[in-house]
Amino acid sequence: MEKTLRLKAKELLESGEVKVVIGYGWNRSKTRTTPVFITDPADVDTLVWNPLCVNNLSLYLTRKYKEIKALGRPAIVAKGCDIRNIVVLITEGQFKREDVFIIGMTCNGTVYKQDLWKGELTPNIMPTKCHNCDVRNPHVTDFVVGEKSTFTPPEVPTGMVYDKVKDLDSKSQSERWAFWVKEFSRCVKCYACRQVCPLCYCERCITEKNMPQWIETSAHPRGNLSWNLTRAMHLVGRCTFCGECERSCPVNIPLNLINQKMIGVVKEAFDFKSGYDEKTHPPMIVFSPDDKENFIK
Amino acid sequence: MPRIGVFVCQCGNNIAATVDTKKVAEEMGKLPGVVYTCDYKFMCSSPGQEMLRQAIKENKLDGIIVSACSPHMHEKTFRKAAEGAGLNPYQCEITNIREQCSWVHHDKTKAAGTVKSIDLTRMTIQRLKKNQPLKKIKIPVKKKAMVIGGGIAGIQAALDIAEGGREVILVEKEPSIGGNMARLSETFPTMDCSQCILTPKMVEAELNENITLYTYSEVEKVDGYIGNFTVTVRRKSKYVDEERCTGCGECIEKCPFKVDSQFELGLNKRKVIYTPFPQSVPNVPVIDAPNCTKIQKDKCGACAIVCGPKCIDFKMEDKLVTEEVGAIVVATGYQNMPNERFGEYGYGRIKDVISGMQFERLASSSGPTGGEIRRPSDGKIPQSVVFIQCVGSRDEKKGVSYCSKICCMYTAKHTKLYSHKVHGGQSYVFYMDIRSGGKRYEEFVRGAIEHEGAMYLRGRVSRVYEKNGKIMVQGADTLSGNQVEIEADMVVLATAVVSRDGADTLAQRLGIGYDKYKFYNEYHPKLKPVETVTAGIYLAGTCMGPMDIPESVAQGSAAASKVLALFSADEMAREPITSVVNRTTCNACWDCVTACPYTAIEREAIKDRQGNVVRWVAKVNDGVCQGCGVCVAACRSKSIDLKGYTDEQVFAAINAF
Ligand SMILES: Cc1cc2nc3c(=O)[nH]c(=O)nc-3n(C[C@H](O)[C@H](O)[C@H](O)COP(=O)(O)OP(=O)(O)OC[C@H]3O[C@@H](n4cnc5c(N)ncnc54)[C@H](O)[C@@H]3O)c2cc1C
Numbered sequence: 013m014e015k016t017l018r019l020k021a022k023e024l025l026e027s028g029e030v031k032v033v034i035g036y037g038w039n040r041s042k043t044r045t046t047p048v049f050i051t052d053p054a055d056v057d058t059l060v061w062n063p064l065c066v067n068n069l070s071l072y073l074t075r076k077y078k079e080i081k082a083l084g085r086p087a088i089v090a091k092g093c094d095i096r097n098i099v100v101l102i103t104e105g106q107f108k109r110e111d112v113f114i115i116g117m118t119c120n121g122t123v124y125k126q127d128l129w130k131g132e133l134t135p136n137i138m139p140t141k142c143h144n145c146d147v148r149n150p151h152v153t154d155f156v157v158g159e160k161s162t163f164t165p166p167e168v169p170t171g172m173v174y175d176k177v178k179d180l181d182s183k184s185q186s187e188r189w190a191f192w193v194k195e196f197s198r199c200v201k202c203y204a205c206r207q208v209c210p211l212c213y214c215e216r217c218i219t220e221k222n223m224p225q226w227i228e229t230s231a232h233p234r235g236n237l238s239w240n241l242t243r244a245m246h247l248v249g250r251c252t253f254c255g256e257c258e259r260s261c262p263v264n265i266p267l268n269l270i271n272q273k274m275i276g277v278v279k280e281a282f283d284f285k286s287g288y289d290e291k292t293h294p295p296m297i298v299f300s301p302d303d304k305e306n307f308i309k
Numbered sequence: 310m311p312r313i314g315v316f317v318c319q320c321g322n323n324i325a326a327t328v329d330t331k332k333v334a335e336e337m338g339k340l341p342g343v344v345y346t347c348d349y350k351f352m353c354s355s356p357g358q359e360m361l362r363q364a365i366k367e368n369k370l371d372g373i374i375v376s377a378c379s380p381h382m383h384e385k386t387f388r389k390a391a392e393g394a395g396l397n398p399y400q401c402e403i404t405n406i407r408e409q410c411s412w413v414h415h416d417k418t419k420a421a422g423t424v425k426s427i428d429l430t431r432m433t434i435q436r437l438k439k440n441q442p443l444k445k446i447k448i449p450v451k452k453k454a455m456v457i458g459g460g461i462a463g464i465q466a467a468l469d470i471a472e473g474g475r476e477v478i479l480v481e482k483e484p485s486i487g488g489n490m491a492r493l494s495e496t497f498p499t500m501d502c503s504q505c506i507l508t509p510k511m512v513e514a515e516l517n518e519n520i521t522l523y524t525y526s527e528v529e530k531v532d533g534y535i536g537n538f539t540v541t542v543r544r545k546s547k548y549v550d551e552e553r554c555t556g557c558g559e560c561i562e563k564c565p566f567k568v569d570s571q572f573e574l575g576l577n578k579r580k581v582i583y584t585p586f587p588q589s590v591p592n593v594p595v596i597d598a599p600n601c602t603k604i605q606k607d608k609c610g611a612c613a614i615v616c617g618p619k620c621i622d623f624k625m626e627d628k629l630v631t632e633e634v635g636a637i638v639v640a641t642g643y644q645n646m647p648n649e650r651f652g653e654y655g656y657g658r659i660k661d662v663i664s665g666m667q668f669e670r671l672a673s674s675s676g677p678t679g680g681e682i683r684r685p686s687d688g689k690i691p692q693s694v695v696f697i698q699c700v701g702s703r704d705e706k707k708g709v710s711y712c713s714k715i716c717c718m719y720t721a722k723h724t725k726l727y728s729h730k731v732h733g734g735q736s737y738v739f740y741m742d743i744r745s746g747g748k749r750y751e752e753f754v755r756g757a758i759e760h761e762g763a764m765y766l767r768g769r770v771s772r773v774y775e776k777n778g779k780i781m782v783q784g785a786d787t788l789s790g791n792q793v794e795i796e797a798d799m800v801v802l803a804t805a806v807v808s809r810d811g812a813d814t815l816a817q818r819l820g821i822g823y824d825k826y827k828f829y830n831e832y833h834p835k836l837k838p839v840e841t842v843t844a845g846i847y848l849a850g851t852c853m854g855p856m857d858i859p860e861s862v863a864q865g866s867a868a869a870s871k872v873l874a875l876f877s878a879d880e881m882a883r884e885p886i887t888s889v890v891n892r893t894t895c896n897a898c899w900d901c902v903t904a905c906p907y908t909a910i911e912r913e914a915i916k917d918r919q920g921n922v923v924r925w926v927a928k929v930n931d932g933v934c935q936g937c938g939v940c941v942a943a944c945r946s947k948s949i950d951l952k953g954y955t956d957e958q959v960f961a962a963i964n965a966f
């Protein structure tokens with residue numbers, strides 16, 4: 013697969029069809045993959061593809077990365093799950109479909125954290141999303157690399173995150189509250205979760221709005237709670253469950269749980285899953301005369 | 310330091326019974342920035358308002374708070390009074406201590422009500438400190454109106470607007486104006502002939518210089534806002550040049566093909582080139598293209614041969630025209646619930662089971678039988694007729710839950726018409742209740758029963774079937790407690806008045822609301838009966854719900870008076886409570902665009918000196934924005950603020966709590 017990928021990257025750069033290829037490369041000690049931005053066709057051999065390619069690179073297409081935008085039209089190496097974020101970005105007007113060349117990678121799953129890699133991809137080191145993935149054959153692409161995957165996701169989603177959500181749902185309201193207050197109290201307000209989220213592309217985050225300061229900036233429980241709840245609410249109907257926020261959190265707050273819970277609620281209420289169709293806006297922000305709810309008419 | 314005045318209203322005993330207004334005033338006086346407080350029996354009364362003006366002047370107040378009833382009631386009153394004393398009206402804020410305090414806390418010791426009033430007023434004070442003086446928005450008004458729907462309501466609206474000296478475009482989707490009223494025979498309660506009173510109005514509409522008729526036309530698209538709408542109208546091809554046609558009717562005469570007439574509700578045929586009825590306005594025929602062999606197969610063309618001024622053009626196409634108007638009146642009327650829904654009454658199975666509207670055609674002197682009551686199956690004069698009321702109305706399960714309001718009246722009218730036209734005939738009416746509220750209406754129904762011999766049976770019909778050439782109607786007579794079976798020659802169903810097919814599509818194009826039956830919503834059922842939530846769009850007639858001719862006409866005139874009032878000035882002033890976008894932080898995600906129920910937000914390109922687009926941002930159109938605040942909630946980066954309800958104001962209020 014790597015060979016096909018490199019050839020395509022080369023061709024795209026040489027023809028001038030794209031000005032930069034955003035993909036994965038090795039770190040110096042070849043223990044982890046890291047994002048690479050290739051502008052010179054001579055460098056395409058830096059590109060790699062393996063189960064360590066876990067990062068969601070769609071982040072680098074957002075308005076937060078002006079210097080990458082300045083390079084010119086990008087091609088991006090993307091797994092199906094990353095493409096779901098690209099689709100949301102297109103829906104939200106951040107760029108047009110034709111503004112990006114998507115090299116879709118057929119995927120058999122990645123590791124949850126790169127440190128878990130022992131040379132073999134076993135189910136227990138894969139994240140919940142991979143076990144339930146319905147886009148192993150990437151769904152929106154300009155070019156596909158890899159053999160067709162025959163994997164079919166289980167009918168009822170399974171895995172650790174779902175189990176934990178179920179477990180939490182079975183608890184009383186006060187127990188749940190106590191659980192989250194405790195979890196969020198560890199937050200150090202580093203905003204790593206926000207920085208890696210491809211959908212947190214606001215140039216001025218609400219946390220930085222200080223006239224008035226809706227969200228307290230110091231890392232004490234009240235401010236933490238309002239930050240974490242706002243983050244969750246701003247992703248309702250948008251979050252694709254890529255898991256980057258939880259992966260990046262230095263204090264291991266289970267952000268996947270809250271995200272997955274919201275995804276479930278939206279699925280239940282509106283039968284909507286984000287990141288499949290660029291024409292459909294997340295249901296929470298659409299005024300429609302045929303809304304299921306009658307009260308608004 | 311601000312100089313704030315707080316005026317606490319007792320509202321007679323409405324507030325004072327459970328809120329210690331004096332204490333509220335005293336407590337507020339202790340807060341920084343508050344330089345004047347008082348409490349008074351009725352702040353909204355003339356002396357109350359005068360007191361407020363005096364206090365503003367004497368104490369040089371730069372902001373005031375009236376703690377009284379809901380801002381819906383008197384915000385306008387007090388803002389006006391404040392303005393009278395030289396204050397910016399938006400420096401006056403209301404605290405609702407009636408609906409939110411005294412009316413919900415019944416504690417006679419006044420403890421709870423007083424504490425809450427103090428809290429709420431304190432919050433409003435903090436909020437007021439962050440207020441910005443606002444200026445009313447001025448919008449230019451295009452003094453030309455559009456009326457959609459040329460039934461009696463629409464005609465009346467158009468005539469009144471035209472009389473007021475303004476131009477009107479009357480858009481009607483059928484080839485002629487007139488609507489349902491054109492079908493009626495005689496009209497309750499006066500029994501004057503419908504055509505005789507309608508035709509003069511139709512002709513007046515055609516001749517009035519201020520009225521442009523667009524018949525056979527439909528509204529495709531509506532953009533803009535009050536004072537400045539741009540409407541795209543599809544003028545369907547008539548295949549006849551309207552300008553040159555003399556209305557001689559030779560073409561209709563010569564056309565060899567006949568199809569069912571929609572106007573006659575299937576009781577008669579019409580030609581393929583036709584006018585719906587003899588008195589049509591304009592008197593210009595149209596070709597029914599799907600049925601025309603010339604248009605479909607290039608055969609015939611008889612009409613074009615006989616047409617003297619040669620105005621038939623088989624190649625004519627639909628035209629889209631755009632019109633700029635300042636106001637729109639919607640008067641698209643009603644239809645009757647399709648009888649096919651009522652199999653149990655034999656409709657569709659038994660030819661002589663007809664609808665009330667079909668009966669109107671039988672009774673009409675310009676109808677298919679020339680005004681003689683003859684049944685459709687064999688043309689015989691029916692000797693006994695059963696009328697069934699509430700067919701589909703007040704029937705949650707199979708029809709609609711509401712009362713169609715006019716059926717009691719027109720059924721009584723039908724029995725009268727029948728007894729006048731068929732001497733010796735017997736009519737029976739099955740009814741649930743008789744509802745005849747209205748001037749001379751009860752007398753009208755009583756007349757039918759007492760003087761015209763109609764037999765009224767209270768109860769529902771359970772079955773209608775055919776036996777030996779008769780229609781057997783089985784039902785209950787709940788007053789005598791008996792089951793009855795009547796042999797009838799004809800059955801007439803008073804089918805429910807329902808909204809028109811496609812009423813919802815038009816409403817969506819216009820951005821107005823409708824209820825679950827797709828009748829259009831008025832702004833306020835009592836106090837704003839012809840307005841809609843979309844400023845500049847008004848309603849008239851049965852598109853809002855069942856009503857009779859007098860009501861439809863009254864609404865037509867009411868809507869016209871609203872339009873004329875709007876057109877009386879060159880500019881109109883609007884409340885400045887609209888949203889503004891912070892252009893430096895907007896992400897151009899367009900969430901606000903999809904969320905705004907009034908499509909008030911546009912995409913704006915910011916360009917550099919060379920004209921290159923450097924970024925896109927959202928832009929609120931002040932003319933359209935209704936200040937609902939939905940966009941503020943939708944914007945994740947908090948780049949939208951609602952004037953009069955800014956983040957800073959709301960934050961300050963919350964913080965004071
Ligand atoms: C059987 C029967 C008997 C009745 N008898 C009486 C009576 O005796 N006395 C009395 O007071 N009332 C009577 N009524 C009630 C009366 O018919 C109505 O009150 C009246 O006709 C309502 O007028 P309108 O203008 O609101 O609607 P309509 O007459 O329905 O007119 C609406 C017009 O709008 C047009 N239109 C619809 N949609 C569009 C569109 N999208 N674009 C452009 N044009 C459009 C239609 O073609 C139509 O011309 C009777 C009703 C029935 C059913």
Ligand code: SF4
Pocket residue numbers: 198199200201202203204205206240257260261262263264265
């Ligand atoms: S990454 Fe974790 S610690 Fe950092 S802001 Fe997010 S939740 Fe808090």
Ligand code: SF4
Pocket residue numbers: 890894895896897898899900901902926927943944945946947948949
């Ligand atoms: S929702 Fe906010 S950020 Fe998005 S386009 Fe509107 S104003 Fe801009």
Ligand code: SF4
Pocket residue numbers: 887888904905906907908909910929933934935936937938939940941951
């Ligand atoms: S306040 Fe309401 S009407 Fe005005 S722009 Fe925002 S969403 Fe639209």
